[in-house]
Amino acid sequence: MNYIIFGGSGFIGTHLIHLLKETHPTDNIYCLDIVMPGEEGVVPGIVEKNDEVIYERIDVRKKIEYEIKTTEDDVVFNLAAVHRTPGHEDYEYFETNIRGAENVTEWCEKHNIKKVLFTSSIAPYGAAEEEKSEDNLPTPNTPYGISKLVAEKIHQGWADKNSAQLVIVRPGIVYGKGEHGNMTRLYSGLKGHYFVYTGRKDTIKACIYVKELVRFFLWSLENGKTGVWNCTFEPAFTIEQIVQTMESATGLKTWVPLIPGKLLMGVARVVGHLGGKVVGIHPARVKKLMISTNICGKKLAACGYKFHYTFEETFVDWFEDCDRQTLE
Template identity: 80%
Template sequence: MNYIIFGGSGFIGTHLIHLLKEEYIKPNDKIYDLDLVMPGEEGVVPGIVEHNDGVQYMRMDVRKLIHFDIPTTPDDIVFNLAAVHRTPGHEDNEYFETNIRGAEDVTQWCEEKGIKRILFTSSIAPYGASEEIKYETTLPTPNTPYGISKLVAEKIHEKWATKEDDRQLIICRPGIVYGKGEHGNMTRLYAGLKGHYFVYTGRKDTIKACIYVKELVHFMMWALNTGKNGIYNCTFEPAFTIEQIVQAVESATGLKTWVPLIPGKLLMGVAKVVGPLGGKAVGIHPARVKKLMISTNICGKKLKNSGYKRRWGLEDSFKDWFEDCNRECLK
């Protein structure tokens, strides 16, 4: 059996490989990591780029036709994690080129090889930015190039799935994914708390749907092995507010800070001045400030009621991440 991971050298892919090696790999099974970035290189994708023994690495650009010839079996699983996703950070066309063309090329390769099982990591971005709660059945109204590209990619995978009755497709829409090697939202949050420069932007009750990366990959494998299909919002249920997340980080890591509440208009004005001068490095960027002020109110009841048993609560997940970093930091 083969585990074929497009985009496997990134943050989620690396944790998935760890889980496969620890709990799922049998003597004749193989793991393939197909990515633009190889172990030992400077990563152009966020996350961990490391070498794992027993994994076969191949440089792959999903924007081009895929020529990857291996003996496949009906039980093989393809994970399509390849994406351009960080916002802000890319030109509009980069999201469309990688996320849409990549979906077309991966599903075409699966068609040619007779693959019957795909797990695709999408995003909550197809829902669009608004305060209303979002369910898997909510009409997507993406308002960013990234969100639009991921919604189109979902439809491409769904088209592949409908061609044969015995095909399995799971689409995960994760909230903020955090854990060791993230280098994103939660890493900046911890650094801001530790450095005493994190502030609440206009409000403390902004809802930020999120999921621990280890929880996500455990759910992915559970869903595949229990025959699940369809779209799943991958978040805590109910989703937590930014104030609750801050309190969990502080409790898990032993930080004791005072976080001021700054009017949103004032902070946005500062971001417009500081952002072009290098504020992006610490999150003082107009696009990021705007994101902090809008809830990602995503309902995770479908996952909660699926039969999957969670392994970590919010504070527990930060404690586990802190242990992974030798109780020195969160990064």
């Protein structure tokens, strides 16, 4: 059997490959990505190419000509995306996320693939304080969110046409070893005593541990699930709860001040012009901290999937993966 991962060299793909090697050691694993392990921008974890994984350099923005012998039992994971915001020109999100969805599903149809998992995003919901479930009408307000919603529709069209199993996952903030994103910056800010609460402490930040996420990937496909799934702890945690849990798990003891949001935005605008984007002090990032990502995880909680980690255990496990020195 083949597990074919488009975008497999990234953060989530790296952890998925680790899990597949552990749980399906006799199956073939294909990592198809524009970058390879060890290259710039690739998540540490699989530092060098592994003999048990088949690597091929593939650019999903172009027609995919790669040929392998497939069966109807094979699984395709489409993780390939341009996702970091801010960080890209608007057209880059559409070029990779939409064109990539078209090319991957065309390849799946050509090779008679009947099982696909697509990682979307919570960005199609748009920025809002109200809780968002899978039944809410998507109202994306960023190029990234729009591109991901269109990509979902492309995958759904393929599944309907081919009577195939399709799982669309909308993860909250995904964290764990190799993330180098929001949670990593939060830990660095706490450890360096420069993180502050931006205007409020009750901002909801729906999130999921990367090892839990990839376990759900396999479980959903192996248990015949279809449709759209929010992937987050239920209920979602506030930024204050996240800070307290992270500190407890890693032994940090800090005092976090509450700074008025308008004041911090003003500072970010000034520092941003002085290179603030490089150090993470950027108006767009500050604004994101003040808006909740209030994503409902009730469907996941009720589907029969059993979480392997409590919230605090996720940070303990991540800390252990980093030799109890840091979170990175």
